[in-house]
Amino acid sequence: MADTKKLENRRRFLKIATLGMGGAVTALMSVPLLRFFLHPVGRRMVSTPEAPIDVAGVADIVAGAAPVRLPIIASGVRDAWNRLEDVAVGSCWLQKDEAGTVKAFSAVCPHLGCSVDFSQASNDFRCPCHNSAFAKDGTKKDDGPAKRGLDPLEVSIVDGRIRVRYQRFRNDIAEREPV
Amino acid sequence: MLKRVGDWFDERTGYRQALEKALDEDVLGGARFAYVFGSVLVFLLLLQMTTGIFLAMYYSPSSSDAWASVAFVQDQVSAGWFVRGLHSHGASAMVIVAGLHLLQAALFGAYKKPRELNWIIGVLMLGILLGFALTGYLLPWDQTGYWATQVATGIAGTSPVIGQQVQQAMQAGNGYGNLTITRFFALHVFVLPAALVGLTFVHIALFRKHHQTPPWWLDEKQLKARSQPFWPDQMFKDMVAMALVFAIIVAFNFHTHGASLDAPADPSTAFDARPEWYFRALFQGLKYFHGIFEVIVALGAPVVVGGVLLALPFVDKGPDRSPSKRVPYLAVLGVGVALVAALTLISMREDADNPEFAKAQAKAHASATKARELAKEFGVPPAGGAAVFTLEPGYRGRQLFLRDCDGCHVGNARKGPEIIEGYNSRRWIADLMRNPAAPRFFGLTKLDDMKPVTIEGQDFDALVELVYSQTGDPLVDKALVAKGQTLFDEGSCSDCHSIDWETEGEVGPNLGKRGSPAMLQAFIVQPGHPRWFGERNEMPANAGKYSDDELHALVDYLIGLRSLSPVTE
Numbered sequence: 029m030a031d032t033k034k035l036e037n038r039r040r041f042l043k044i045a046t047l048g049m050g051g052a053v054t055a056l057m058s059v060p061l062l063r064f065f066l067h068p069v070g071r072r073m074v075s076t077p078e079a080p081i082d083v084a085g086v087a088d089i090v091a092g093a094a095p096v097r098l099p100i101i102a103s104g105v106r107d108a109w110n111r112l113e114d115v116a117v118g119s120c121w122l123q124k125d126e127a128g129t130v131k132a133f134s135a136v137c138p139h140l141g142c143s144v145d146f147s148q149a150s151n152d153f154r155c156p157c158h159n160s161a162f163a164k165d166g167t168k169k170d171d172g173p174a175k176r177g178l179d180p181l182e183v184s185i186v187d188g189r190i191r192v193r194y195q196r197f198r199n200d201i202a203e204r205e206p207v
Numbered sequence: 208m209l210k211r212v213g214d215w216f217d218e219r220t221g222y223r224q225a226l227e228k229a230l231d232e233d234v235l236g237g238a239r240f241a242y243v244f245g246s247v248l249v250f251l252l253l254l255q256m257t258t259g260i261f262l263a264m265y266y267s268p269s270s271s272d273a274w275a276s277v278a279f280v281q282d283q284v285s286a287g288w289f290v291r292g293l294h295s296h297g298a299s300a301m302v303i304v305a306g307l308h309l310l311q312a313a314l315f316g317a318y319k320k321p322r323e324l325n326w327i328i329g330v331l332m333l334g335i336l337l338g339f340a341l342t343g344y345l346l347p348w349d350q351t352g353y354w355a356t357q358v359a360t361g362i363a364g365t366s367p368v369i370g371q372q373v374q375q376a377m378q379a380g381n382g383y384g385n386l387t388i389t390r391f392f393a394l395h396v397f398v399l400p401a402a403l404v405g406l407t408f409v410h411i412a413l414f415r416k417h418h419q420t421p422p423w424w425l426d427e428k429q430l431k432a433r434s435q436p437f438w439p440d441q442m443f444k445d446m447v448a449m450a451l452v453f454a455i456i457v458a459f460n461f462h463t464h465g466a467s468l469d470a471p472a473d474p475s476t477a478f479d480a481r482p483e484w485y486f487r488a489l490f491q492g493l494k495y496f497h498g499i500f501e502v503i504v505a506l507g508a509p510v511v512v513g514g515v516l517l518a519l520p521f522v523d524k525g526p527d528r529s530p531s532k533r534v535p536y537l538a539v540l541g542v543g544v545a546l547v548a549a550l551t552l553i554s555m556r557e558d559a560d561n562p563e564f565a566k567a568q569a570k571a572h573a574s575a576t577k578a579r580e581l582a583k584e585f586g587v588p589p590a591g592g593a594a595v596f597t598l599e600p601g602y603r604g605r606q607l608f609l610r611d612c613d614g615c616h617v618g619n620a621r622k623g624p625e626i627i628e629g630y631n632s633r634r635w636i637a638d639l640m641r642n643p644a645a646p647r648f649f650g651l652t653k654l655d656d657m658k659p660v661t662i663e664g665q666d667f668d669a670l671v672e673l674v675y676s677q678t679g680d681p682l683v684d685k686a687l688v689a690k691g692q693t694l695f696d697e698g699s700c701s702d703c704h705s706i707d708w709e710t711e712g713e714v715g716p717n718l719g720k721r722g723s724p725a726m727l728q729a730f731i732v733q734p735g736h737p738r739w740f741g742e743r744n745e746m747p748a749n750a751g752k753y754s755d756d757e758l759h760a761l762v763d764y765l766i767g768l769r770s771l772s773p774v775t776e
């Protein structure tokens with residue numbers, strides 16, 4: 029009788045010890061794996077260029093004409109392990125008013141990030157994805173789910189060339205928060 | 208609560224009964240540490256699958272991206288080196304434990320009826336493990352993996368009749384490239400894992416059908432009497448072994464700081480590659496054979512080893528599992544193991560005793576460190592891993608120097624002063640002044656008629672400092688320079704030289720701004736300018752040859768040499 033009791037205790041111990049060791053190995057292993065998995069969270073894996081980027085000459089844009097879409101071609105872009113030269117990181121809509129003031133909007137829709145088009149017919153910006161509409165000056169029109177107007181990009185003019193500082197903003201919120 | 212959830216699932220799946228059935232098995236003769244190897248292998252397989260899946264989240268199988276993505280994991284991703292190291296060392300552990308598993312099975316006679324089929328499956332699984340090693344070694348696309356795998360596919364290419372076809376099928380085409388890596392990757396992460404997991408299930412199922420091969424020294428009655436349940440008695444021992452193996456791998460991983468990663472594969476370099484350690488025996492064995500025999504051994508050895516193992520259950524058919532009754536068969540295995548061990552050790556020893564190899568390794572290591580530092584700092588150009596070297600500051604200048612200047616200024620076929628590490632340093636200037644006609648300086652030119660400077664002590668240092676100060680280095684001893692100027696003006700230096708940049712047409716070159724960026728640029732363009740060598744110049748002029756950028760790069764390189772200590776051999 030005492031023997032069975034002893035045996036039972038022994039097996040109980042073995043079971044707990046086995047599960048304990050297995051649990052410990054799993055727990056120890058999950059820490060590095062989790063850190064590994066979550067590495068890109070909150071880090072810049074694809075860099076956006078900080079410096080303003082040359083997109084066109086001031087004279088190339090017709091004053092008062094419809095906005096034109098121009099690619100933003102950046103150099104020294106880091107994409108995880110790569111260093112990329114002359115890659116398109118996005119595009120912007122440029123317009124010049126009669127007074128010669130140049131404005132630029134990011135072509136990224138502030139709703140969920142589709143690429144916004146300009147409609148000649150209705151003379152406003154339209155997003156093909158969920159039909160958000162924006163006036164020519166970037167303000168949000170009533171139709172469509174976007175929560176704010178198009179995101180303006182900083183424009184500077186140096187030696188007759190237009191430079192745009194490219195930025196991305198968090199989508200689907202009313203405020204403009206750079207990511 | 209937990210129990211209710213458990214009940215809910217049990218009602219719908221019957222998992223409790225299944226679990227009970229899985230765990231409830233009597234181990235005849237009692238639980239033993241000799242039986243742990245299979246379980247440890249299952250554990251290692253899980254470890255490899257887990258780490259492998261996680262690595263695949265960062266790995267990019269293309270010849271231009273592979274090295275860069277692995278370097279990214281190794282040097283930048285949190286715990287990246289650790290996960291990658293576990294995967295690599297885990298693979299080594301698997302080979303070792305699989306070997307022990309096989310030896311234990313052989314010793315216990317586990318290949319005998321009715322377990323022949325399971326033995327065969329085990330041997331096949333061992334082959335698959337080696338397939339993993341072969342395909343995995345190439346994936347980082349670093350120098351070692353690239354060149355060692357070249358040897359492996361090269362061996363396949365020597366097989367009779369269909370060699371070329373086999374090689375081209377393995378490497379996907381006429382040479383190494385994107386398709387080689389996608390092919391190896393697909394084999395490594397889809398085909399081989401599927402095969403191994405499938406065979407593992409069959410292996411375990413057959414094992415459960417025939418049970419553990421009990422100790423040969425106990426009879427039926429003793430076996431029964433000493434039997435213990437698998438759960439928890441054997442499982443406990445298994446778990447102890449798993450935890451131990453895990454601890455060893457982790458400790459080793461910390462010790463080595465993960466798996467090694469060489470410089471990116473570069474087909475244009477020579478590289479003294481070694482295969483993974485478990486292929487060392489074959490690698491070494493091949494050294495003893497040449498010509499047709501090399502082919503025979505390379506292809507034959509694996510076939511013979513596999514053949515012997517597969518044939519074992521059909522040759523040794525007697526029912527007696529006692530090793531003393533199976534001496535010849537076990538002896539064959541023993542000799543095989545000893546041979547593999549001996550060849551491996553000899554190979555390691557040969558490398559350890561080979562100073563050439565040590566040198567090559569040191570060079571490879573330096574190049575790997577450089578490549579990985581550059582990759583971390585700048586990222587890797589899309590042209591591929593090896594292009595990372597082009598990002599090194601001074602790279603362009605060095606390339607230009609190698610192309611245009613190296614021939615006359617470096618090495619034995621030199622025609623002018625030697626331009627290597629230390630060029631234009633104080634030491635270099637001092638040596639030149641002491642012995643201008645030395646082959647290092649103007650000895651190989653007709654400009655070898657300057658008289659050595661014989662001034663001693665601080666006066667000499669002052670002259671050196673004066674000449675050195677012309678480079679524009681702000682870190683000079685001003686007082687010493689002033690003193691040098693006086694000595695220069697009053698002594699015999701000024702008989703042949705000026706040091707003001709303006710004066711032209713003297714016997715010796717004007718030393719003004721000597722070694723500064725402006726002077727070097729101007730000099731490279733027109734060394735025969737009357738300020739310098741004039742009519743006596745022997746160096747070709749380079750007017751119009753370089754763009755401003757190129758000239759800058761070249762001069763930056765020359766100036767960079769100044770602060771490097773000279774290579775003395």
Ligand code: FES
Binds near residue numbers: 137156157159
């Ligand atoms: S993404 Fe533009 S409207 Fe939804």
